Amino acid sequence: MSESAAAELTDAQRLLVDLVSIPSPSGEEAAAARRLVDFFEAHDRDVWIDEVGNVHAPANDDVLLTSHIDTVPGDIPVEIEGEGEDRELWGRGSVDATGPLAAMAVAAVATGVSFLGVVGEEVDSRGARHVIESDRAEPGAVVNGEPSGWTGITLGYRGLLAGTYVATSESGHTSRPENNAIQDAMDWWSRVEEEFDPDEYLPVFERVTCKPTSFEGGTSVDGLSVEATMEVQLRVPPKYTVDDVREIADGQLDIGTVHWYDHVPPVMESPRTPVARAFRAAIREAGGDPRLLRKTGTADMNVFASAWDCPMVTYGPGDSDLDHAPDEHLRLAEYDRSIDVLIDVCERLTEVDA
Structure with a gap:
């Protein structure tokens, strides 16, 4: 990045650029977490890192702003391109979800609300799971940080059921008509x-999406059997529970076993909650037309909603089509505008509760 481009950055933009410039793939978030700690300490906020690596900056818990520190792997040179309103920051995480993370840190400092940066969202949501399993009190409202575009408000995510199917059959000549373990696995999944x-x-x-994610099969090392192992994922819409989908999938099982190792419930929030109304008003105040979104994936909002009964939405700058993409980039003007919206939302919600 050129010195002139760096010199033109605001403090909020500098935080974003610094965080994007620090590689933070899942499991390697420590340096980025330290940059967040430095930011909050520079603004006289209490801040600490817990045993799994989450960054906590507790304050007015009427609102908790939270996003994830980790990114997916991928080396995208950090550059600022364009001029004026068209300036774009290129780099891994600029959209998912370092842009929302930095915007929430800035808004938390500006309004005095609580902040939480969590680890491991891209893998197993271990940071969010650790928080809900701890003794942290339920906040008044949660704003989860993921890219929605500055005018978008995400109210729903599908859930997740993930498992491992394993089958074994006796080895035999391929001319025999009986199924082997590979066919058993294929038949079950069909x-x-x-x-x-x-x-x-x-x-x-609104669909259950079925997706095998890996498959291993063939003759065992000793040559006496045929083995098959398949990793599978099912995305669960709100009209089902995860247990519903598991029961249906198990009901198709004749041969082999399935170990279901991950389950995240779906979430669908009302557009009429105080936090959703505050976002619609703030976006309109900033000159935008609010959009209510439902995402087909799964996020930390699912985890928080499984434990906390407070209103919540997901919000953040960036085009979610660029999540994990090789051309991931974020318009700095959109980032700035999202901070304005977040500040307005926090002020509205804390005024209501004052």
Whole structure:
């Protein structure tokens, strides 16, 4: 990045650029967490890092602003391109979710609300899970940081059910008609897919999406059996519970076993909660047209909603189509505007509770 581009940055933009410039793939968030600590300490805020690496800056808990520190792997040179309102920051995490993370840190300092930066969202949400399993009190409202565009408010995410299917069969000549373990695995998964085969006009958010993520199979080392192992994921819409989907999938199982090791419930928040209303008002005040979104993936909002009964939304600058992409970049003007919206929202919510 040129010295002239760096010199033109505001303090809020400098935090963003610094965080994007620090590699923070899942499991390697410590340096980025330290930069967040330095930011809060420079603004006379209490801040600490817990045993799993989450950054806590507690304050007015009427509102908790939270986003994840980790990114997916990928080396994208950090550059600022363009001029004026068209300036863009390129780099891994600029959209998912370092942009929302930095915006929330700045807004938390400006308004005196609580902040939480969590680790491991891109892998297993271990940071968010650690928080809800600790003795942290439920906040008044949660704003989770993920890219929605500065005018977008995400109210819903599908849930997740993930498991490992394992089957074994006796080895034999391939001319024999009996299924081997590989065919057993394929047959089970075909039945699961058929069970959840959607109407083609049904929105993706409302479907159960079935996806195998890896497969290993073949003759065992001793040559006496055929083995098959398949990793699978099912995305769960709010009309189902995760247990519903698991029961249906298990009901298609004739041969083999499945170990279900991850389950995250779906979440769908009302657009009429105080936090959703505050966002709509703040976006309009900033000259935008609010958009209510439902995402087909899963986020830390699912984890928080499984434990806390407070209103919540997900919000943040950036185009989610650029999540994990090789051309990930964020317009600095959109980042700035999202901070203005977050500050307005926090002020509205803390005034109501004052």
